[in-house]
Amino acid sequence: MNMSKNNFFQLFVYGTLKRGHWNHNIYCRGAISIEKAKVWGRLYEVVDAGYPVLEIPKKNILAYGSNNPFLDLLIQKRCQQDLDNIPKLNFIEDANQKRNLSPWSIVHGELICLSDPIAALFRLDELEEFFPHGYSAYQRILTPVWIEGRVIAAWTYVGDMILKEKIKFIPSGYWPEY
Numbered sequence: 001m002n003m004s005k006n007n008f009f010q011l012f013v014y015g016t017l018k019r020g021h022w023n024h025n026i027y028c029r030g031a032i033s034i035e036k037a038k039v040w041g042r043l044y045e046v047v048d049a050g051y052p053v054l055e056i057p058k059k060n061i062l063a064y065g066s067n068n069p070f071l072d073l074l075i076q077k078r079c080q081q082d083l084d085n086i087p088k089l090n091f092i093e094d095a096n097q098k099r100n101l102s103p104w105s106i107v108h109g110e111l112i113c114l115s116d117p118i119a120a121l122f123r124l125d126e127l128e129e130f131f132p133h134g135y136s137a138y139q140r141i142l143t144p145v146w147i148e149g150r151v152i153a154a155w156t157y158v159g160d161m162i163l164k165e166k167i168k169f170i171p172s173g174y175w176p177e178y
Helices: 069-084 091-099 117-127
Strands: 009-013 031-046 051-055 105-114 138-147 150-159 167-169
Touching: 009 069, 009 117, 009 138, 031 150, 069 117, 069 138, 069 150
Parallel strands: 009 150
Antiparallel strands: 009 105, 031 051, 031 105, 031 138, 031 167, 051 150, 138 150
16 A cells, blocks of 8 residues: 555554454444554453453553544654654564563554544444543553554554453464464
């Protein structure tokens, strides 16, 4: 795709919003593009519920989501400019080096580009039970996402309160784990 993805709301998904899973067609059918992507974090499955939850290292959280889609898109663009000015990292080599030093690992998912952040965000935030400035099951955060040798600033939902539930670590970084 030749269009700049900077003009679209970017969302990293790792669970039921991925292609082929039950929430994809309901919430992501208007996607402009969908690409395989990776983040640095920990992936879990909520036991007896059958859905995943992601944890991202605090140092990789670029921003927290708000209830203003225009502000969040602006923040995404500004953070992308900052990422563009950082020398590119080879994500796989960096991840393999860090794997020996920390429990964080590669989490696999998809980067979804959405053209209408207003329509998308309100529905997605409701699905993920994200309520800015209030009790939320998930938080929407902006984090670096790796696709095809590039680093993209994208939003994702991380389990804040859900991590206190009964969870199972998924060492492969893939959900569902086969």
